[in-house]
Amino acid sequence: MKVIFWQTIITPHIFYLAESLGSLNIDVTYVALNKSTPDRSVMGWNITPSSTSCVRFHLINSLESLNDFLASPISDAFHIFQGVRGDKFLSFCQSKVSNFGFKQIIMLESPNLNNILFSYLKSQIYKHIFSSTNDLITAYLAIGYRLPLWLAAHNVPPSKIYQFAYFLDSPSNNLDPSSPSSISHKKFRFLYVGSLLKDKGVLDLFKIFVSNKYLRLYSSLHFIGDGPLRKSLESHSHCLRSEISHEVVFHGNVHNSQIPHFMSHADCLVLPSRHDGWGAVVSEALLSGTPVIVSSSCGSAEVARLSRLSSVFNSRDWPSLLTLMLAHLFRGRISSHSREQLQSWARCLSADCGAVYLASILKHLQSSSIIQDRPAPPWQ
Structure with missing residues (x-):
């Protein structure tokens, strides 16, 4: 053949x-x-x-x-x-x-x-x-x-x-353990990976995070990627610096070889896209044993749903996204055993x-x- x-x-x-x-x-x-x-x-x-x-x-x-x-x-x-x-x-x-x-x-x-x-x-x-x-x-x-x-x-x-x-x-084949990461290990870590575009829902994700005191106090939000909205988001973040401390971090573009490191050190990946044909970062996160919250407009929403430890919200339903982020936060960081189970299941990807x-x-x-x-x- x-x-x-x-x-x-x-x-x-x-x-x-x-x-x-x-x-x-x-x-x-x-x-x-x-x-x-x-x-x-x-x-x-x-x-x-x-x-x-x-x-x-x-x-x-x-x-x-x-x-x-x-x-x-x-x-x-x-x-x-x-x-x-x-x-x-x-x-x-x-x-x-x-x-x-x-x-x-x-x-x-x-x-x-x-x-x-x-x-x-x-x-x-x-x-x-x-x-x-x-x-x-x-x-x-x-x-x-x-x-x-x-x-x-x-x-x-x-x-x-x-x-x-x-x-x-598989992340085990390309993980670079020496990759730099400024992600704190003390707070629950939300991660977004992708272009900073309106259709990706990043502005809505940012607003949800900075407007909720529980998310600001007990978690951090990290953006990996670049795009037209980066300057605006960083400017808003700077203006709110006294309220959100250093809990919103913009890493810019990161070399593809370092992504698995960030994925494996995150507690939850969030992909709030208004449209995403698949959303390959969802596959990357699950293969790293990291739960995800994903919009129903992403092609990978079915996979996220079947992974059990992840969540799906209706596209553009931002109150539902907030509810799910709080649910993941209050559930807390999943155990190493649960991460291994999720990673094992995700081998189907x-x-x-x-x-x-x-x-x-x-x-x-x-x-x-x-x-x-x-x-x-x-x-x-």
């Missing part, structure tokens, strides 16, 4: 899955336009495959190199593309693959449908795209618990839809487990029985 991943860059969201899939004696190739981008490089997304990697990496830097690659013996491979619209490089490559009649699989996240007008327009666009390309697509890997039903309502045959996730490297699941999907697609014995997601 051959599998070819088509991506714009080498991303940890797919890289470790590809590596684990290759370790199952599956012929895996990773095709990308670039190794990384400047903004991702700052975050530590500079993945250099080892010389012993079981995955072949192929950078496409010209039309000639693309044509040469397509002329190689790859006609029997499954070609896995990220998304169906928006990226010119992947769209062009996909059109070339379609011309050759190769088997295509689309991996995609839930679209952002918060704007009512744009939501209607997007729905019509997607319906047209899916109707016109269904005959060319072998399967859809739907990232996000709501996406399978949404795809089915937008002209995608249910038999082609497989619920999926971003499967990540690891790259190794994801590779086994993807391999079972591919075998199912090759079989004559498409309806019966469909592989179930490893977290269910």
Whole structure:
């Protein structure tokens, strides 16, 4: 069996899955336009495959190199593309693959449908795209618990839809114990990791924290990441310095190799996004044994719910978020044993487990029985 991943860059969201899939004696190739981008490089997304990697990496830097690659013996491979619209490089490559009649699989996240007008327009666009390309697509890997039903309502045959996730490297494989951390061990520690954007709900999270005396007195809130709201949040934090002491900390961008350290030293990750296709930081937190509070608009909300020690609130219901933060605070720091149990359960989100699941999907697609014995997601 051959599998070819088509991506714009080498991303940890797919890289470790590809590596684990290759370790199952599956012929895996990773095709990308670039190794990384400047903004991702700052975050530590500079993945250099080892010389012993079981995955072949192929950078496409010209039309000639693309044509040469397509002329190689790859006609029997499954070609896995990220998304169906928006990226010119992947769209062009996909059109070339379609011309050759190769088997295509689309991996995609839930679209952002918060704007009512744009939501209607997007729905019509997607319906047209899916109707016109269904005959060319072998399967859809739907990232996000709501996406399978949404795809089915937008002209995608249910038999082609497989619920999926971003499967990540186990923290034990990349934890750097010497990573710096200014997180206090005395107070309960809430952590946010991601871009400081309005749609991520970070301003609402900040307001909730600073306006509640119990959160201010008995916990700390740490932001990892950068974005347009950082200066505003830091300015508000500075004005309230006498009231909140040093319990709100902005770390800025942190190298990707240090994230597991912060995760494992937090008591609860909060992801209050108004929309998040999946929310890979939820997977990272659970794999570190850290409970999460996540918005229902995040694709990983189902996983958070099933993890038992985590919580989900209805998107934009900020009083409910406050209630859950207080509940986690008053419950207190979970025991080492509970963290180990959560980490053990969360292995269903690891790259190794994801590779086994993807391999079972591919075998199912090759079989004559498409309806019966469909592989179930490893977290269910």
